[in-house]
Amino acid sequence: MEDGRGGGTVDKNGRAEQYKGRVTVHVIIACIVAATGGSLFGYDVGISGGVASMDDFLQNFFPAVYKHKLRAHENNYCKYNNQGISAFTSTLYISGFIASIVAAPITRRYGRRTSIIIGGINFLVGSALNAAAVDLEMLIIGRVLQGVGIGFGNQEKKEMAPTHFRGALNMMFQVATTFGIFTANMINYGTQQIQPWGWRLALGLASIPTLLMTVGGIFIPETPNSLVERGSKEQGRKLLEKIRGTDEVDAEFQDMLDAGELANSIKHPYYNILERRYRPELVMAICMPAFQILTGINSILFYAPMLFQSMGFGRQASLYSSALTGVVLALSTFISIATVDRLGRRPLLISGGIQMIICQVIVAIILGVKLGPNQELSKNYSISVVVVLSLFVLAFGWSWGPLGWTVPSEIFPLEIRSAGQSITVAVNLLFTFIIAQAFLSLLCSFKYGIFLFFAGWIAVMTIFVVLFLPETKGIPIEEMSFIWRKHWFWKRILPDDADRLSQDSGTELINLGAHEHGV
Numbered sequence: 156m157e158d159g160r161g162g163g164t165v166d167k168n169g170r171a172e173q174y175k176g177r178v179t180v181h182v183i184i185a186c187i188v189a190a191t192g193g194s195l196f197g198y199d200v201g202i203s204g205g206v207a208s209m210d211d212f213l214q215n216f217f218p219a220v221y222k223h224k225l226r227a228h229e230n231n232y233c234k235y236n237n238q239g240i241s242a243f244t245s246t247l248y249i250s251g252f253i254a255s256i257v258a259a260p261i262t263r264r265y266g267r268r269t270s271i272i273i274g275g276i277n278f279l280v281g282s283a284l285n286a287a288a289v290d291l292e293m294l295i296i297g298r299v300l301q302g303v304g305i306g307f308g309n310q311e312k313k314e315m316a317p318t319h320f321r322g323a324l325n326m327m328f329q330v331a332t333t334f335g336i337f338t339a340n341m342i343n344y345g346t347q348q349i350q351p352w353g354w355r356l357a358l359g360l361a362s363i364p365t366l367l368m369t370v371g372g373i374f375i376p377e378t379p380n381s382l383v384e385r386g387s388k389e390q391g392r393k394l395l396e397k398i399r400g401t402d403e404v405d406a407e408f409q410d411m412l413d414a415g416e417l418a419n420s421i422k423h424p425y426y427n428i429l430e431r432r433y434r435p436e437l438v439m440a441i442c443m444p445a446f447q448i449l450t451g452i453n454s455i456l457f458y459a460p461m462l463f464q465s466m467g468f469g470r471q472a473s474l475y476s477s478a479l480t481g482v483v484l485a486l487s488t489f490i491s492i493a494t495v496d497r498l499g500r501r502p503l504l505i506s507g508g509i510q511m512i513i514c515q516v517i518v519a520i521i522l523g524v525k526l527g528p529n530q531e532l533s534k535n536y537s538i539s540v541v542v543v544l545s546l547f548v549l550a551f552g553w554s555w556g557p558l559g560w561t562v563p564s565e566i567f568p569l570e571i572r573s574a575g576q577s578i579t580v581a582v583n584l585l586f587t588f589i590i591a592q593a594f595l596s597l598l599c600s601f602k603y604g605i606f607l608f609f610a611g612w613i614a615v616m617t618i619f620v621v622l623f624l625p626e627t628k629g630i631p632i633e634e635m636s637f638i639w640r641k642h643w644f645w646k647r648i649l650p651d652d653a654d655r656l657s658q659d660s661g662t663e664l665i666n667l668g669a670h671e672h673g674v
Contacts (some may be wrong), residue, residue: 157162159551164309165629169340175403181376182398188271188371190331192308195278195364198334200456202304202357203244203482205343205474206601207235208460212354216291218593231526231598235461238592239291244457245591246295250582259577261307266381268372274308274381275369277301279362286359300362310333329557333488335364336456337481343460344474383411434648436566436640439624440575444583446616447559450511451609452551453587455480455544465598466522466533466540476541483545487552499628500558501620507554508617515610516548522603555616566635 188342213221221236262270281300342360346353376398382391391411395530396402421427428437437462455462459480464475495503520538525536560579567575598605623645625638641644 165433173400174407175399177400178402179398184371186327188368188375191364191368191573192271192274193328193331194338195361195368196305196310197332197337197360198339198364199247199305199334199335200259200453201336201339202361203247204456204458205460205477205640206357207240207243207341208376208464208470208473209343209347209354210470211244211351214340216288216294223232229386230532230599231465231467232602234465235458236595236599238516238596239297241592243291243294243298244381245588247298247305248584248588248591250299250302252302252581252588254303255580255584256306256577258307259573262381263384266377266385268375268377271372271375272369273490273537274306275305275365275372276304277302278308278365282362282365285361297358300321304365308372329560330485330488330492331410333481333485333552337478337485340459340474340478340481344471344478347470347474359432360418364504371566380411388597395422401568411465411504413470414494421570421573424571428571428574428578429524429632431648431650433568433571435645436568436571436575437578439566440563440621441557441615443563444579445586446612446619448586448590449612449616450551450555451515451590451606451607451612452556453590454605454609455548456484457591458594460597462598463541463593465528466537468537471539479541480545480548483548484552484556487549488557490549490553494553494560495561496628500562500624501624503554504558504624505617507550508613508620510550511547511555512610514543514550515613517543518547519603519606519610522606526603545645562624562627568632568635 179586190567207217210221213224217237217240220235220240224234258270261273267646277300279301281297281304284293284300288297329647339357339535342357346357349356376394379391379395379398382388382394392404395404395408395411427433428440459477460473463476464470468476491503521536521540521543522533525532563575563579594605595606623642625642625645627635627638630638641650
């Protein structure tokens with residue numbers, strides 16, 4: 156049957172159950188490379204705040220901040236308020252935002268391996284510049300190159316895995332990211348005792364996973380999907396047989412051909428997603444990643460050592476507390492893996508939001524009452540703050556952390572899938588940059604109220620889920636349009652059935668096999 160847009164023949168019932176194959180060494184290597192990319196991203200999230208709180212680093216690049224840090228506690232919340240420090244953290248993410256936009260067409264034209272290698276080389280050079288930096292400009296250039304590495308290195312790689320392992324690969328990427336954050340926190344804790352060059356070692360160690368990712372990118376084959384999309388169908392078929400370990404790939408290869416033909420027939424995905432019939436998907440592509448960042452989680456992950464020192468913690472105690480939150484985040488991801496398909500998305504997002512609000516309010520109350528201009532938190536209150544913030548991180552880790560990515564990935568129909576995923580990633584990186592750049596200034600201005608600021612946003616996003624997000628658990632992508640049309644709000648926004656059918660006569664005929672090939 157024709158798909159209605161000149162995209163070729165598709166089977167409404169799909170062929171996924173006919174797929175043959177096993178997990179070969181090529182799939183394992185691809186999964187390792189994907190996980191390495193996740194751990195590298197997590198390492199960057201965790202390393203910058205710890206390094207920027209080290210005395211030797213501050214003396215080299217931010218002597219004014221170092222002097223202010225040693226003064227009496229006239230304003231605990233403003234110790235690290237410096238746009239240079241913020242730029243050291245945030246430039247990676249604005250660079251990654253721009254690079255991801257540039258990387259998408261390059262990946263489509265030259266393949267996934269090329270993007271991985273470009274990303275790895277840029278990150279290696281950026282890590283070397285950071286480790287050898289003698290001035291702030293050199294540091295910033297290094298972070299920009301690392302951002303380019305993130306943008307290119309984390310292009311889509313899950314399509315190499317067999318269909319029934321792709322969900323697990325998505326979760327493995329999340330686990331690898333949290334493991335990278337935990338590793339960075341532990342390295343921060345160890346290297347701060349190595350003076351005066353411990354910070355150089357902490358920044359330079361990022362080159363180890365980068366080297367693994369780059370070498371892996373050199374040795375893994377190009378994906379069959381990429382070859383088919385670029386017209387090398389026979390070569391794509393042979394490669395598919397090789398990575399599946401069997402020549403019985405007719406069903407999967409036919410779906411791959413259909414997906415590639417349909418992808419080439421979709422000329423204006425960004426224009427399509429602006430149409431009224433895709434209004435729910437567009438709103439979710441923007442709001443879900445924005446809300447994920449507005450929980451305030453990155454403020455804790457980026458600036459936890461500085462945050463804890465602002466509360467009166469000692470240097471080692473602040474890094475130890477940061478490492479604890481990293482452990483909690485890593486473990487909480489497994490809670491989401493165990494419960495998301497049993498309980499559903501909405502219950503986890505709503506309950507996680509409520510827990511995060513409570514935690515933020517409690518921290519604000521403790522700091523508002525017990526941390527004044529010339530005060531430090533007592534040991535008991537310090538422990539209480541660490542525990543409550545760990546509970547906040549725990550709630551994020553099993554709710555908005557993974558589900559902020561999972562929900563958008565489930566709702567985009569094929570004709571807007573590439574645009575929707577690109578918007579989701581771009582919004583996430585853009586808001587990450589904004590919060591990373593603004594947080595230290597906001598902390599200085601709002602003081603303990605910064606936690607109420609984030610609590611307010613969490614309240615907004617929890618209400619948003621209650622009112623506007625239908626449950627997506629177990630709903631095939633082909634049937635998501637019916638879910639929106641049954642929803643109390645979105646059914647008023649969407650065009651009526653006659654308009655919808657005239658706009659798109661074939662959307663519902665897109666098969667599951669095409670979706671499985673990452674178009």
